[in-house]
Amino acid sequence: MKAPICNVCLKSDVLCSNCEEKLENGEINELEIQISRKLKELSDEYGSLRDSEILHVYDTENVVVIVTAEGDGAKVVGRSGEIVKKVAEEIDKSIRVVEKSENDREVIKGLLSPAEIESVNTVFTPDGEHQKIVVDEEYKGKINMSNEEFEEIIEKITGSHYLLSFE
Ligand SMILES: [Zn+2]
Numbered sequence: 001m002k003a004p005i006c007n008v009c010l011k012s013d014v015l016c017s018n019c020e021e022k023l024e025n026g027e028i029n030e031l032e033i034q035i036s037r038k039l040k041e042l043s044d045e046y047g048s049l050r051d052s053e054i055l056h057v058y059d060t061e062n063v064v065v066i067v068t069a070e071g072d073g074a075k076v077v078g079r080s081g082e083i084v085k086k087v088a089e090e091i092d093k094s095i096r097v098v099e100k101s102e103n104d105r106e107v108i109k110g111l112l113s114p115a116e117i118e119s120v121n122t123v124f125t126p127d128g129e130h131q132k133i134v135v136d137e138e139y140k141g142k143i144n145m146s147n148e149e150f151e152e153i154i155e156k157i158t159g160s161h162y163l164l165s166f167e
Pocket of ligand 1: 009
């Protein structure tokens with residue numbers, strides 16, 4: 001298993017100097033450490049985790065987002081969500097797993113699911129050009145996070161700024 005912390009730190013209660021430095025720089029956060037260690041522990045029981053890669057963990061008010069390498073989402077979710085359920089119990093919060101992808105649309109789809117993207121349009125505002133993701137308004141309030149939280153996480157994962165709009 002690959003995680004934001006090294007293999008030694010995955011199995012230990014303390015951090016090595018390298019990982020400690022990453023934590024101090026803000027390259028990694030406490031939640032990433034906690035969740036990575038929990039997944040490592042679960043990998044004894046769930047073989048699918050052994051060749052999975054955890055890239056980042058982002059916290060929002062109502063849900064924690066785990067970003068995996070492309071193709072690793074299902075390995076971390078587990079059959080019928082068994083693995084994420086255990087992690088969710090540990091941190092007492094819902095979890096959403098999203099795969100990183102070169103294709104921004106795939107990342108957006110993963111973060112919005114089961115809501116679907118209606119369209120992505122270029123819009124012009126006084127502060128420049130933006131990409132606006134339009135989702136049917138029937139999904140408003142059903143994606144577990146605010147528009148601001150969604151936009152921030154999408155920007156962290158894809159490096160691009162998107163606006164989310166329910167219309
Ligand atoms: Zn380490």
